[in-house]
Amino acid sequence: MLRQAPGHAAGNRPGNRQPQAGVLLLVAVLTLLLIALLGIAQRHGVAPAAAGPVPVRLLMPAPFVDATAPLLKTFHRSHPNLRLEVTRGPLDTEAMSDLAIGALLLGETPYDVMLVDVTWTARYAAAGWLTPLEPLLGNDALEGMVPGARLGNHFDGHLWRMPFNGDTGLLYWRTDLMDKPPADTAELEEIAGRLQREGLVRWGYVWQGRQYEGLSCVMLEVLNGFGAYWWRPSAEGVAPVAGQTDLASPGAIRAAAWLQGLIRQGITPQAVANAAENETLQLFAAGEAAFMRNWPYAWREIENGGGPVTGHVGVTPVLAAPGQQTGGTLGTWGFSLIAGSPHPREAAEVIRWLTAPDTQRQLVMAQGYAPTWSALYDDPELARLQPLLAVQRRALEEALVRPLTPLYAQLSDLLQRQVNGLISGGGSAPAAMAEAQRRSSVLLDAASTS
């Protein structure tokens, strides 16, 4: 512009273009130079300052990020050599799984540590995405934890996951409708039916029946409650499939028939066939049901919700048929170390700290999380602050883990389809369970011969 004399402006087109081309060339050269410099800087690790704290990248579902945010400040004070970079994942477990798998498939994952659902352990380990933790945390890393919390972390002889919390399925009951919870499934049916006949409550018992993972959790509890097994681990307990299903046993058929019977008798509404946790919680919190199967989070929702049943709810471990052993499904999160992390030692230190008794104690006090360490359940102050802990401990002592196999997602999907068909469309329990067993066997046989 400076070079251009005013008199030349109108007529001298070519002269006008000259400086523009020069500027463009300059910009292009500078850009290329910058890219080249950045490339060199990255290759030689200039960008992340070598002397600063080591970054450890962490992926957790958003609620856990919020819950641990105050604690992480403490962490940074006591660990000046580490810097945590936390990513907020989605709330929904399946959406979280999509994000995690998407990242892991990249090969060079953008995370060092991930919060992993209990059902992912075997699959992620078999996919080669995780690093065993026992060399870094010791063979006795789970020593001192409640029995239930130790389940679902090992596969194929290695520790892949440090449990972060100890949730199990629980039975919610109405203290305004009965003095004490039923002792077994038969009593539950009887009380629910009576309350319904007396017109005190519309529905007896609500649970998760939608075709999704929640139905598998319900089914695991009912199978166990009728003395049946979904999964029998093979003696070796190793990859690839690690066991077989046992879904067509008499007990398994009785279990499926019980769920179907609840709907046929009108104790459970047909609507549960599309109900996940929140739909059942809505029904129960609105005072429409006498009993509900749900996770510990429902307790806080009801107590803080200020609805018609707030203050009138009791919680107990899930029930079994008369004379059978009770047990609730384990639904916990735990930290895993991602294979290929450039700082495995530092990442393991972060995992150790995040699952340590002191950290868990803070989380129990502030958020009501169920801890995994036995000692915390004996802490009188915690017991006073969180009345649910006593029940949670009992439930954790007898927690049930879903089949530990890399093929769990397929097995769960097969079972959900059959059971959801049974409770929504009809058909017979023996036929549905025989079909579930047949399809599971086909899947497992194909996998072990391939």
Add this chain to the structure above:
Amino acid sequence: MSPGLLEGLLMLPALLLLALVFLWPLGAMAWLSGQASSVLTGLTALPNGGANWLRLLGDGRFWQDAGQTLRFALVSVVLELLLGLGLALLLQRPGRGRAWLRTLTLLPWALPTTVMALGWRWIYNDPFGPLNALLGLLGIGPYGFLSNPATSWLFTVLADVWKTTPFVALLLLAGLQSIPLELRESLELEGAGRWQRLRHLTLPLLLPYLSLALLFRLTQALGVFDLVQVLTGGGPAGSTESLALYAYLNAMRFLDFGYSATVVMGTFVLLLLAVSLALLLWRRSQPHRRPA
């Protein structure tokens, strides 16, 4: 340089881009469908001699999903074309507040599918949803809209129709506005009634827009995923599962990428067949509808 060569050279970048975003993924999928690549192989691809394709042919769930996807697509697209045409004709009429009406009509289309699917899941809620509240006023219900394997698919169709009819209406409205007013006036002068005008003038001239809408909607509906995933998760009893959902389950839940690729390729073949058949039928029917 001959003009033909220049043309070819100028088209080259576009063709390369097309190859990059279309042919390359398709080729990769086709290759993967011939491999065992799952959690059992540690995610390494091992050629398995067409075992995936044999499995697909005998996979009852794939064929069931194919039927369900086709049923969903056909019913929803036909409804959307009919309703979209009606809506476009209404929006074409001059009148007060037409601009407002047009904007309002477009709202469902503007919503992200997952958000509107969550909304519909609540609308269908049994027993608290507004639809069941309406049924209650009539003294019937509550009805389990999404918990009955025989009828739930109809309600996924309804949600889809609600969401995408505005899109069809918008396309057809553009078509209606391209019809010269003089043609209509001259037909009116010759004494043609409303129905005759629609049959002999509007519909024939709207045909290119109708086929465009059909093509768009059919391909989209055959690939339905997010709506079903949020509304029913494929349930009850797998009665609303679509092919896209099945492919997704195989890849992201089961970590069976080889078989997922086979499902995708199988779907691609079926989709190609369905769309060509629809276009063929459409072309055949065209000359007969032209005014003599």
